[in-house]
Amino acid sequence: METTSPSDPVVSQIESLSHTRLPECYQCGKCTAGCPLAAHMDVPPSRLMRLLQLGDAGSALRAGSIWQCVSCQTCATRCPKKVDCAAVMDALRQLAFERGAASPDERRTVLFQRAFLDNIRRHGRLNEIELIGAFKSMVFLRDRSVPFLFRDAGLAPRLQKRRKLHLLGEKAKDRGVVARIFARAGYGGSQ
């Protein structure tokens, strides 16, 4: 485990993004206990908090678990010290994404999130067909997985039959303001 100094600036960034004070976590493990994905995680939530307390932001940023997290908010809701663990997960995701540090094992999830935001930036509202197309292509370019490319393909006709398939998708009228909002928030897309 590499330890950076306890006053690692990345750790302070995480604290300010998530409006939490890491020393308040007394490592009771209730977050891990209630997390629906904990059994699959390389670094479950309470251990992520511990790594940050020890100043090892690097290991936390590289953990796959932050992308396995489904943001169900169970951890933050049950925490006896009112530490917003879910917000810490968000902060870790944001910083990992911006620094290109996200775990390669969870690449698909990262690509999906990016494809989603790129789609919104362009149209203001989600274009589902374009999103799926973009997502599949991005993953295929990295993984070369043909099964992945064509999985769910059978879904299209079934959605079509149910009038749930919108080929054109909706767009916001004022898309310029959307693009400007994204720019002002500093979202450049990365990873």
Place this chain on the structure above:
Amino acid sequence: MSRIGVFVCWCGENIARTVDVQKLVDACAELPGVRSAQHYKYMCSDPGQAMIRAQIAAEKLDGVVVASCSPHMHLKTFRRAVAAAGLNPYLLEMANIREQCSWVHHDKGQATDKAIELIGLSVAKARFDRSLKPIRVPVTRRALVIGGGVAGIQAALDIADSGYEVVLVERDPSIGGKMAGLSETFPTLDCSQCILTPRMVEAGQHPRIRLYTYSEVEGVDGFIGNFKVTIRQKARYVDMSKCTGCGECAKVCPLKRNPSEFDYGMGTRPAIYMPFPQAVPARPVIDKKTCAKIIRNGCGLCEKKCAPGAIRFDDTDKLVEEQVGAIVVATGYKLYDIGREQNSSKVRGYGEYGYGKYKDVIDGLQFERLISASGPTNGELKRPSDGTIPRKVVFISCVGSRDNAKGLAYCSKICCMYTAKHTMLYKHKVHSGEAHVFYMDIRAGGKGYDEFVRRAIEQDGAKYYRGRVSKVTQENGKLIVRGADTLAGIPVTIEADMVVLAAAMRPADGAAELARKLNVGYDEFGFLLESHPKLRPVETNSAGVFVCGACQAPKDIPEAVAQASAAAGKVAVTFAATELTREPEIAHIDEQTCAACFACVRTCPYHAVEKAEIRARNGALIKRTARVNPGLCMGCGTCVAVCPSKSADIEGFSEEEIYSMVEALA
């Protein structure tokens, strides 16, 4: 003209390092009213005190200012020294040039100048000091103990054995408190009732203990040495002088299925019931909320069955007055209500553990009753849902405790120990059973305590997981417990037959209201406030009122008993003299100028000011006035501040003295 002597102490280097004591002495000798000024290395020492006495005699001083440490340290010392030289001890002033000067400043020049000003203030005050005499109040050497649990019983026995009468008031129909309901106690695994009941019997039979059970303190008036207490004896509907305790009434009562308070709902009792077999007094009581005769004039079978005719449906509450000189509060604790309903908006319940929803999720006291040999299942641990013996029991620590989100941030101290005890008691009864404990830390600081917990793990095979439980759900009669082990860094799920929650210790219901009646403070959690957490743990800021046991803070039986004896000791100190002396620095009202607006009566936080009348010899009313009760007044000065006619003043801190100090600064 004043003849004041100033004595500057070096306090070794504590003062002299930062304050130029010679310069101090030279400057003070010039102050108006000062006859002489000297310095010495340790003024509190014998030679130092001798110097003061000698100077008083030589210069015929009528006032003394000692410039040294805080009065908290040596006020008594110097007052005695001054009195020994024949000078009234209240003509002594202390200027704190240590804690308020040399210890908090670095610059010698500035510190010395400040010290000169501080002494100047004390001199200005001393010029207007008057001789005062301590106040004497008579003392009724009887004590009141509120609460008949192990702490209250211990305090009552110690006070009674010291030779004083004790009035012991207990809210439940029997004394014994929570300890009477426990199965075995840690770390000895003694049978709880076996060690407690001898004390209970002794308290019930002691010639100097007057026992009021099923009673509550309704009101308290008066002050230390002179309390007047009103006690409400609730209607038992049983004539205690006729009842033999045979129990036939309970057998014939048709309403058998009321949840038993003593068994915390794990068992039932009839409407007329004996609290428990070993109750003191061993007499039944009728629950007026469920008795058919009381509610709608039906039934009445117990009255017909009772041979000595002891059932009295026309019984009513009675108010009794007792005079006592000291009060000991030992009202104990209750367990945190784990379910959703709370009696305070600042505390929240635990929805995630299914308490109240799933029958087999119980708390620690309920477990004690189930496993107790004299409990509702005769000591066989049976699941409340289906009566089967649980093969896997999960114990969860810190339910409510150490939980800021739920509103109780503190540790309840006893749960780690009783949880370990529970695992052992369970394993002793169900040899093939599995005991699983989820904990955050192990708090086992007492004598033999840590070894006790290790025994549970190493010898009795309890499995301990370091982590909290997130949720408990129920599937097919099994309780699914989702916890974690942070040492291994993994979630841990256990399918249990029973879940026992170690709920937080909270003060008993009604403790806050009782505290207000006694003018005793309490903290944000309702625990009664001691005078000083380290050095005065059983006294309160209300003179003559003492606390002991779990009402003051979570604690175990040995600590409660020790505190109870300590409180009894303090009562004995209070009763040691036939009269009590109090410091005379209290308020007095000039009855000639008092306009009888009674603003002081309304604002006094100690209810120490009374409305009085001045009458002529023939009884005609001359005027009304406010009058300070010298036994109650604490000298806070609130009345002085509110009095519009400037009739109220504090002896030893008079307006004259204070304004003199202010002018000295200006």
Place this chain on the structure above:
Amino acid sequence: MNLGYYPGCALHGSSNDYEQSLRACLGALDVSLAEIDDWICCGATSAHSLNHKLAIALAARNLALAHRQGHAEMLAPCPMCSMQLLRAAQAMASDHGLRAEISEMVEAEVNSGPRVLNLIQVFQHVGLDKLKAAVRTPLKDLKPACYYGCLLVRPPAVVDFDDAEQPTSMEAIVAALGAKPVEWSYKTECCGAGMTLSKTETVLELSGRILANAAAHGANCLVVACPMCHVNLDMKQGAIEEFLQRKYGLPIYYLSDMVGMALGMSAEDLGTDRHFVVGGHN
């Protein structure tokens, strides 16, 4: 009742059956919906995961537009949207500097309104008595497991709705419609949320547990108030059955479907014929 209406991307996308259903039954209950003009996506999981400021801004733009268009109250039927809107509103209410910054960012003034409501709250506003009185076909054959999912009730400090551990608001409504909701243990467990495409195994596992528990407790259908949950439980039910090697065949109804069916509306009216798992009522 006049409400502003923020459909969100799902309801205009592949979950348009939800919009059809709620428009139909709210129309019958005299609740008129005025769609917020030129609303934009709230950002969903992606925004709050990748850019904290963006998440607040996207939600804030919609709050500002709704306020500008004169709405005091607004229905957001997707809990992801409603939670994001509530969270943004709360963050800006307590930090006026942030509110000013965001107003500039989104080129629209953010104020304290409008109040954001979820679908359950709208039915509560209509009133259980009024709902009961309007019932034409009591749903006596239905034994639903009421499934709340995550974001209707969490985080409680943000959404302040029902009880985060043992909610009962949906049960009260379906019981008023004549159905018999079951007691079960997975009311608020996560279905897998937005992982449907990016990590389907997660959805299969988590939603699988939900279907299994509902069935184990005797439910013959589920009721949801979230389009994401609906997709994971309905569209993916076939895949779950394959994953768990067990047949469930549990229809997944939107809460508005339940209300509509009790009011006597048909499957075509409500769009329940467009679900993947079709039940007797469809």
